[in-house]
Amino acid sequence: MAMTQALPAVQPTVAPSTRWVTVQFVLAGVVWGASFLFMKVSLEGISPAQVAWTRIVLGALTLGVLVLARREHLSRSIRVWGHLTVLGLTFCVFPFLLFSWAQQHVSSGVASIFNATTPIMTAVMAWLVFRVERLKTLQVVGIAVGVLGVLLIIAPWQGIALDGSLVAELAILGATASYGFSLAYMRRFASNTGMSALGFTFGYIAMAGVVMAVLTPFLVLTPVRLDLPIVASLLMLGCLGTGIAYVWSQNTVRAWGPTRASTVTYITPVVGVVLGILILGETMSWNEPVGALVIFLGILLAQDRLRRRTGV
Template identity: 65%
Template sequence: MASPVLARTPSSLAIGVQFVLTGIVWGSSFLFIAVALTGMNPAQVAWSRLVFGAVSLGAIVLLRRERLPRSPRVWAHLSVVAMTFCVVPYLLFSWAQQHVSSSLASIFNATTPIMTAILAWAVFRVERLTAGQLAGIVLGIAGVVLIIAPGAAVDLGESLIAQLALLGATASYGFSLTYMRRFLAGTGLSGLALATGYIGVGAAIMLALSPLIFLEPVRWDPWVLGSVVLLGVLGTGLAYAWNQNTLAAWGPTRASTVTYITPVVGVLLGILVLGETLSWNEPAGAVVVLLGILLVQQRIRFRHRRAGDDEAADAGAPAASR
């Protein structure tokens, strides 16, 4: 019987399982990073994540006989995405988690849809936002301020800089998702092939930098090794394949609800496994951010007084970013 990862037409049950597994794996990534940092520096964690991810995705592509890009133009765009969707945010997340908890990192990761909406509207001009979506962006920003402000009032040190770095990482994700929509949507290639392309380029960049990255020795113990292997093979490998299967079966709107699973898993693992604690403002801010995401993705909407206004809004509503 074919593996659900490799099956060309997964059943509805298999899709549901893959969706849940994707949320669990991506939510666990922050725990894996925290453990890996006990024996590696941030660049080494990012290196391992990309190299192991590229190897696992390459194996899936070979088994599925997926067609990889051939156009130099497509590879040029994939190189941009490799930097902005992989190398830069992976480095920022790894560096930031030296100074903030894995729970807080998972909460900040949930701001990615807000960042995507802002960049799709303000920079790339690929979406027009409704009043409700603009309100969602404002609400999401308010949630971020609620998370950051109490700590910033008493500490202007590395913790605040780390939180800003996490926002930089999610802004980089938002840029990449919009860039892919603008320049790679019409290639005719599968999402899995494109993911293999940009993760492969990202891995090649990190491999080229290996002499610099590994100047500092690595403390290889079973926990560190296991964490980076799981982070790469599962979080940057199999989970991408599962997410592409879900995207193809459910469409971008339903598939993007994985955004709601990952911070819950990340926070629970941080508390239960690492003994982390949350300040009152962090879960409160996460709830405000979540409400903003619901507005941005139009899962909740403002009521219109006239039925004709509702129909016009529905007709002009932009597609979900991912």
């Protein structure tokens, strides 16, 4: 998932080169797009809860090593850590569990397409729930267009049955709504913590790790079957996708700003769909890529980019 909006203020750092920022931007999009493949492979040997638990714990450990190596400042405020705990739940625990469970019933490509609704969910949460943004009429139209794209993928004309795939698609939308809630919550309550982007990210992922550690007896003490592809997928999903990629994303936000950096949303579903087809042999119906294009149009409208680009 691309977490590139509404990020907290960061401490001054040496700006990376423009070329290196571009490389990090592309790498983050590729890794997050591949995360849906990693989840699908991991589910062949472990439960959805174990997938979520492993990626959070590995991500927290990876970022913790970086924080120690860079001697990052961490807040001592109980209030700040309270907000980080909320974000750990809504930005990591809830959506990771929902995504992992849902991918038992839908293809990795479809999951990656639905993940692209995150910017639209963020706009809705920032506008209706936290009141930190005012949306123009065209942006509201963009939200409606995004909903239309979701309906195209669900394909209600084929008949609505409360089977596993439909419930899974709704679960993924619940996960992206949780991402949107978290991004708007950041802007409202955690925009000035005094920590760097790395320290802030470590904070909420570490709190998610604490929650998962407490829930270990209830969620993950079940049989597992591990082989090389599953272990490699978990390491990539945790250390890279929930660890290093977040650092790349934070550097992109600092260099480009959140609006431009959020275009990583357009990379992840493309990578997810291509990997699903090439490696997992997944297939797609015509309505799924068409729905994805409609969602992208909705994102452009909801973020007011078309107006800004045309100078209207």
